[in-house]
Amino acid sequence: MVMEMFEKGYIDGNYVRVSRDELFSFVVKVLTKLGVSKEDAEIVADNLIMADLRGIESHGVQRLKRYVDGILSGGINLKPNIRIVREGPSYALVDGDEGLGQVVGYKAMKLAIEKAKRSGIGVVVVRNSNHYGIAGYYALMAAKEKMVGISMTNSRPLVAPTGGVERFLGTNPISIAAPTKGKPFLLDMATSVVPIGKLEVYRRKGKPIPEGWAIDKEGNVTIEVEDVFNGGALLPLGGFGELFGGHKGYGLSVMVDILAGILSGGTWSKHVKNTSDKGSNVCHFFMAINIEAFVPLEEFEEKMSRMIEELKSSRKHRDFERIWIHGEKGFLTEETRLKIGIPIYKKVLEELNEIADSLKIERLKV
Ligand code: NDP
Numbered sequence: 001m002v003m004e005m006f007e008k009g010y011i012d013g014n015y016v017r018v019s020r021d022e023l024f025s026f027v028v029k030v031l032t033k034l035g036v037s038k039e040d041a042e043i044v045a046d047n048l049i050m051a052d053l054r055g056i057e058s059h060g061v062q063r064l065k066r067y068v069d070g071i072l073s074g075g076i077n078l079k080p081n082i083r084i085v086r087e088g089p090s091y092a093l094v095d096g097d098e099g100l101g102q103v104v105g106y107k108a109m110k111l112a113i114e115k116a117k118r119s120g121i122g123v124v125v126v127r128n129s130n131h132y133g134i135a136g137y138y139a140l141m142a143a144k145e146k147m148v149g150i151s152m153t154n155s156r157p158l159v160a161p162t163g164g165v166e167r168f169l170g171t172n173p174i175s176i177a178a179p180t181k182g183k184p185f186l187l188d189m190a191t192s193v194v195p196i197g198k199l200e201v202y203r204r205k206g207k208p209i210p211e212g213w214a215i216d217k218e219g220n221v222t223i224e225v226e227d228v229f230n231g232g233a234l235l236p237l238g239g240f241g242e243l244f245g246g247h248k249g250y251g252l253s254v255m256v257d258i259l260a261g262i263l264s265g266g267t268w269s270k271h272v273k274n275t276s277d278k279g280s281n282v283c284h285f286f287m288a289i290n291i292e293a294f295v296p297l298e299e300f301e302e303k304m305s306r307m308i309e310e311l312k313s314s315r316k317h318r319d320f321e322r323i324w325i326h327g328e329k330g331f332l333t334e335e336t337r338l339k340i341g342i343p344i345y346k347k348v349l350e351e352l353n354e355i356a357d358s359l360k361i362e363r364l365k366v
Contacts, residue, residue: 002321006329009336016349016366017341024049026352026364027064033359034071035078040103047102047133052342054330058197059134062348066131067100068355070275076100076130082107090119093264094126098279101132105284109138112288113145120293125259126284127266131155131275135175136188138286143177143184146297148289151175152256153282156272159192160233162247165219167233170269171195172256180304186327191253192234199225204347212239260285
């Protein structure tokens with residue numbers, strides 16, 4: 001039953017389907033019309049569409065409007081001087097010069113991979129960037145080169161620390177990817193219970209949010225999405241208080257601020273601004289680990305695959321049809337969507353059409 005869901009890619013009447021190539025060329029057209037180079041526009045499009053292909057609706061083309069607004073307001077620098085501030089054989093500090101986060105992130109991860117090829121390990125920290133989309137995009141770049149990849153970013157304040165009500169932390173995602181004999185392992189997650197993009201999806205659909213995702217401005221756990229947008233906050237991974245480990249998600253989020261924000265000489269979530277604001281100062285952390293520096297690649301991949309098989313064939317709970325491994329649902333979803341198209345929520349389609357009309361380019365073909 002669950003596999004059928006993935007293979008058929010069921011959608012309801014609120015969605016339309018668009019082919020990957022059509023969506024890709026639409027995003028590129030929008031961005032190039034705004035003055036982004038074709039090369040950079042393709043990086044952004046690839047990142048957004050990877051999210052949509054993998055079923056991460058919160059970080060796909062529904063985000064395009066934000067980048068358009070960021071470009072129009074001058075918050076995003078279209079011709080950034082992305083430069084290495086300091087470097088050694090295995091590390092570098094990069095200044096993103098307020099460029100598109102995806103472009104800065106792509107270049108920084110490429111640099112980390114190059115360094116890992118030569119030195120066994122490559123760590124690149126970045127300051128003065130912008131929202132970079134899904135963290136997994138960059139971790140996967142390393143896994144495709146048969147390395148372990150790690151990617152993190154801080155983001156604007158939306159999450160209250162355990163014991164607090166104020167938005168202080170970002171939803172600061174962490175991703176790690178590693179090659180196996182089959183598809184890579186790919187953990188890609190916010191350090192909050194959910195990213196804000198998921199609330200935006202619920203808001204668009206006019207649905208209440210599940211209890212335990214967020215608090216209102218007084219600190220009451222709420223199911224009203226508007227409470228969160230009106231001064232409330234998201235909860236860290238693990239939820240409210242300490243009982244289910246909220247303090248651990250809080251700690252992971254601070255870890256991202258240390259590695260991405262403070263280590264880069266940038267800033268921490270509390271002071272990170274929206275992509276449409278000048279000087280948002282989003283900071284990233286990338287690491288590539290050359291497996292061959294530690295163990296033969298063959299052995300690593302074989303053990304990865306064996307561990308995954310053992311995990312998946314371990315005894316299942318009666319309420320679950322199967323045990324998944326991180327990244328697996330995303331790869332299955334991607335396979336189906338490449339064949340039958342990507343579902344786009346109709347309200348998102350309207351927004352994309354408005355962007356097209358305002359820029360006098362052709363609307364998305366659905
Ligand atoms: P999810 O909760 O959807 O998924 C988290 C991870 O768990 C994924 O690797 C997913 O793999 C995996 N997974 C899902 N179900 C299972 C299961 N049953 N067993 C094992 N693994 C499972 O992610 P989030 O909602 O937390 O984050 C969504 C995206 O938002 C991420 O890509 C993140 O990088 C991005 N984000 C970006 C931010 C930014 O500022 N740039 C801020 C916050 C988040 P699979 O993909 O296969 O489902």
